[in-house]
Amino acid sequence: MVTLTINGEQHKLDVPEEMPLLWVIRDVVGLTGTKFGCGMALCGCCTMHIDGQAMRTCVLPASYGSGKKITTIEGLSPDSSSALQKAWIAEQVPQCGYCQSGQLMAASALLAQNPRPSDADIDNAMTNICRCGTYESIRAAIHRAAGSADKAVQ
Amino acid sequence: MNAALRRSDFVRLTASFAGSLVLVAGADGCSKPSQTQQDFAANGGFSPNVWLSVRPDNTITFVINRSEMGQGVMTGLPTLLAEELDVPLSKVTIEVAPPEPSYLYPGQKEMNTGGSTSMRDSWLPLRQAGAIARAMLVQAAAKQWGADPSTLRTNAGTVVDASGRTATYGSLATAASQLPVPQNVALKSPDKFTLIGKTTVQRPDIPSKVNGTAKYGIDVVVPGMKYAAIARCPVFGGKVKSFDASKAKAIHGVTGVVQVPTGVAVIANNTWAAFQGKSALVVEWDEGPNAHLNSEDMFAEGQRFARDPSKGVVALQRGNVKGVNGKAIEGMYLGPLLAHAAMEPENATADVRADSVEIWAPTQAQTRALRRTMKITGLPAEKIAIHTTMLGGGFGRRLQSDYIEEAVEVSKAIGAPVKVQWTREDDTQHDFYRPMSVNAIAAVLDESGRIAAMTHRIVAEATGREYRPKQFGQAHGIDGSALRGISDAPYDLANYTVIYIEKEYGVPVGSWRAPDANWNTFVVESFMDELAHAAGKDPVEFRLAHLQPESPASLALKSVAQRAKWGERQSGIYQGAAIMVWNGSTGALVADVSMNGKTPKVHHVTAVVHIGTVVNPEIVIAQVRGAINFGLSAALTGKITVKNGRVQQANFDTYTVLQMADAPSIDVYALPSQDHPTGIGELGLPGIAPAMGNAIFAATGKRVRRLPFSDSLA
Numbered sequence: 001m002v003t004l005t006i007n008g009e010q011h012k013l014d015v016p017e018e019m020p021l022l023w024v025i026r027d028v029v030g031l032t033g034t035k036f037g038c039g040m041a042l043c044g045c046c047t048m049h050i051d052g053q054a055m056r057t058c059v060l061p062a063s064y065g066s067g068k069k070i071t072t073i074e075g076l077s078p079d080s081s082s083a084l085q086k087a088w089i090a091e092q093v094p095q096c097g098y099c100q101s102g103q104l105m106a107a108s109a110l111l112a113q114n115p116r117p118s119d120a121d122i123d124n125a126m127t128n129i130c131r132c133g134t135y136e137s138i139r140a141a142i143h144r145a146a147g148s149a150d151k152a153v154q
Numbered sequence: 155m156n157a158a159l160r161r162s163d164f165v166r167l168t169a170s171f172a173g174s175l176v177l178v179a180g181a182d183g184c185s186k187p188s189q190t191q192q193d194f195a196a197n198g199g200f201s202p203n204v205w206l207s208v209r210p211d212n213t214i215t216f217v218i219n220r221s222e223m224g225q226g227v228m229t230g231l232p233t234l235l236a237e238e239l240d241v242p243l244s245k246v247t248i249e250v251a252p253p254e255p256s257y258l259y260p261g262q263k264e265m266n267t268g269g270s271t272s273m274r275d276s277w278l279p280l281r282q283a284g285a286i287a288r289a290m291l292v293q294a295a296a297k298q299w300g301a302d303p304s305t306l307r308t309n310a311g312t313v314v315d316a317s318g319r320t321a322t323y324g325s326l327a328t329a330a331s332q333l334p335v336p337q338n339v340a341l342k343s344p345d346k347f348t349l350i351g352k353t354t355v356q357r358p359d360i361p362s363k364v365n366g367t368a369k370y371g372i373d374v375v376v377p378g379m380k381y382a383a384i385a386r387c388p389v390f391g392g393k394v395k396s397f398d399a400s401k402a403k404a405i406h407g408v409t410g411v412v413q414v415p416t417g418v419a420v421i422a423n424n425t426w427a428a429f430q431g432k433s434a435l436v437v438e439w440d441e442g443p444n445a446h447l448n449s450e451d452m453f454a455e456g457q458r459f460a461r462d463p464s465k466g467v468v469a470l471q472r473g474n475v476k477g478v479n480g481k482a483i484e485g486m487y488l489g490p491l492l493a494h495a496a497m498e499p500e501n502a503t504a505d506v507r508a509d510s511v512e513i514w515a516p517t518q519a520q521t522r523a524l525r526r527t528m529k530i531t532g533l534p535a536e537k538i539a540i541h542t543t544m545l546g547g548g549f550g551r552r553l554q555s556d557y558i559e560e561a562v563e564v565s566k567a568i569g570a571p572v573k574v575q576w577t578r579e580d581d582t583q584h585d586f587y588r589p590m591s592v593n594a595i596a597a598v599l600d601e602s603g604r605i606a607a608m609t610h611r612i613v614a615e616a617t618g619r620e621y622r623p624k625q626f627g628q629a630h631g632i633d634g635s636a637l638r639g640i641s642d643a644p645y646d647l648a649n650y651t652v653i654y655i656e657k658e659y660g661v662p663v664g665s666w667r668a669p670d671a672n673w674n675t676f677v678v679e680s681f682m683d684e685l686a687h688a689a690g691k692d693p694v695e696f697r698l699a700h701l702q703p704e705s706p707a708s709l710a711l712k713s714v715a716q717r718a719k720w721g722e723r724q725s726g727i728y729q730g731a732a733i734m735v736w737n738g739s740t741g742a743l744v745a746d747v748s749m750n751g752k753t754p755k756v757h758h759v760t761a762v763v764h765i766g767t768v769v770n771p772e773i774v775i776a777q778v779r780g781a782i783n784f785g786l787s788a789a790l791t792g793k794i795t796v797k798n799g800r801v802q803q804a805n806f807d808t809y810t811v812l813q814m815a816d817a818p819s820i821d822v823y824a825l826p827s828q829d830h831p832t833g834i835g836e837l838g839l840p841g842i843a844p845a846m847g848n849a850i851f852a853a854t855g856k857r858v859r860r861l862p863f864s865d866s867l868a
């Protein structure tokens with residue numbers, strides 16, 4: 001039995017402790033917005049926030065998540081209203097869209113730590129794979145969101 | 155079945171409908187009514203074509219017969235309907251058609267998505283469908299108001315008269331359904347377009363792709379569904395000899411193990427348990443005849459064939475290459491096998507019952523999947539429903555139906571609905587690869603530095619054998635598709651021979667974004683560069699001298715040279731140019747490259763494309779950028795190697811792909827045109843590797859004739 005707090009909701013789950021968080025959340029909890037891409041923490045499709053850190057959950061055991069605050073793409077905002085989601089729409093970032101949940105979660109964690117990232121910061125932080133090749137749009141959307149965040153503060 | 159699992163939930167993008175009226179029928183006016191049309195007809199509904207419906211509650215639904223895999227068909231095709239019907243795209247519900255004959259365009263034999271054909275094939279039929287429906291709605295309003303239809307106009311889903319009186323399309327739907335379907339309706343002239351060619355059209359699939367609600371194949375859940383993973387023979391074509399499932403069955407969550415044609419399937423209550431069970435299986439394989447297959451041997455054999463004048467058939471001949479005197483140049487070019495590595499590993503869900511089958515899959519090839527399912531189950535087409543989900547990438551991999559057939563086999567074996575999920579390793583090691591290609595290319599330059607003769611001998615496996623077996627047989631061993639990027643290259647060559655040598659190695663091959671052109675263009679455009687340098691000419695000027703003036707290739711090359719500031723040297727940056735063609739589309743690009751020791755970096759790419767009318771400028775830019783990045787990824791490090799019949803790469807640590815830090819900025823321009831659109835999903839890809847190789851030559855003097863660059867420059 002593992003107890004997880006996902007997007008503010010507590011779930012008591014009858015799963016093996018070593019079952020990866022990704023599969024617990026997709027197949028058992030039923031939140032499928034987070035994707036499976038590689039199973040080795042190489043591609044970033046499975047990125048969630050765990051206590052605010054972007055983490056690749058395909059290799060994290062369920063037990064790791066207990067007692068921590070887990071946020072998935074479904075919990076990034078209640079209505080796609082976060083600055084990043086708006087920027088993703090404004091820049092028309094997704095093509096197939098499969099990697100974009102992970103991209104958004106990685107970008108969100110980046111902006112939380114570094115509100116005005118440089119291109120080099122983005123290169124270093126954004127190592128999620130996109131096979132459609134949307135990288136230039138992702139970069140533009142992160143800069144756009146960073147700009148709008150600043151304006152909101154002003 | 156659960157109402158939440160209808161086709162519509164996977165493909166519909168806006169609210170559901172409740173109403174009784176559909177405007178449906180083939181654009182040619184003679185297609186057999188679809189089941190949906192029949193359902194609506196039974197409710198007093200009406201049908202000018204299968205592609206759109208207007209209901210009394212003002213719900214408008216568009217149906218497209220292509221799969222959305224990121225290339226934008228859910229935007230581009232509805233744009234054509236919306237433009238002529240005169241409705242805002244944001245108010246429309248979009249569905250993907252089932253693979254029924256009524257949803258095929260005249261002349262189309264199968265429902266599939268590939269070859270950059272969606273816009274080209276849809277351009278007239280969908281605009282006609284929208285225009286016919288609009289004309290009927292106007293006619294209905296004219297009748298209601300006692301007005302002359304020519305005095306009425308339409309605006310955003312309403313008919314408006316001269317006094318400003320309006321009626322919504324929904325309010326006119328029932329009346330429109332009573333009218334005869336006109337056969338000829340004028341289409342809008344381009345100067346009247348409000349959506350086609352405009353940058354204001356937003357992709358309707360994007361909101362669902364930023365909040366996790368878009369449904370891909372991997373997200374399908376059916377009541378009572380099991381999860382399965384399959385252990386397949388690591389050697390191509392091998393079979394199960396025997397297996398021990400005791401350890402697999404001991405895994406928590408595993409409920410069964412069954413043998414299927416492609417291997418041994420572990421059935422479980424969740425994906426992870428199925429993966430664990432698969433790893434715990436002990437299988438003894440009959441490895442079959444491919445157990446000694448090695449890619450280095452394949453390359454060696456390919457080169458022997460390329461040099462052996464007794465091999466091959468003449469695929470293209472212009473003039474006579476024999477006896478032409480001048481300066482001779484030759485090169486041997488080697489292209490590796492490549493995997494697709496779409497982000498969504500293969501998967502499909504099937505529910506095989508005694509008298510019917512239901513399938514949910516991310517597929518580019520619905521008709522192929524349907525036919526194979528008929529064969530496996532013995533059921534007729536009308537008993538098989540195929541629901542197309544969003545695709546987490548396609549790139550040609552999902553033109554195959556192997557992973558769907560597996561789900562059908564497993565469901566049939568266990569008598570329950572099942573989702574078969576591949577691991578990344580399965581996906582990399584059981585692909586239908588971009589074929590290996592060996593090319594011996596040679597040319598003679600005359601005294602003025604023009605190409606006097608060229609001979610190109612290609613040794614490659616034919617993807618046509620798989621997709622078009624009949625035509626392949628009839629063509630006496632010439633695979634027309636294997637010549638893409640060569641037979642349609644734009645150069646004026648008076649004496650030119652192309653010899654095609656079909657070589658079947660035993661590795662499954664298939665379409666990989668811009669099939670065949672993705673490699674052939676590297677050979678042709680690298681070699682053109684070799685010839686330019688041998689002739690002492692500027693590579694752009696040399697190409698222009700071999701192109702028809704004012705041809706699309708010439709215009710694109712001149713334009714890209716100007717935009718990329720060709721010839722204006724920047725410190726440490728070297729440029730390479732290439733022309734690319736794909737299925738009627740033409741383009742040219744320039745890559746700006748620097749060298750850090752032996753490692754090349756592409757900083758910027760400028761691309762100019764000629765694709766006829768541009769329907770959605772933002773999607774054209776996105777597709778060219780995406781195709782360039784896909785090609786760059788392969789050019790930098792992409793290769794699949796085979797040892798003892800086994801693929802040596804498995805995951806993204808061994809089959810590395812492009813990341814943010816290595817992605818260049820890319821400027822894309824389309825030449826203005828009002829011609830019939832061609833296609834843009836693939837055109838951008840073939841030019842990047844040769845442009846990069848040509849820039850590397852400019853930087854280092856080293857000519858790379860074998861990809862990937864990471865190996866050749868090491």
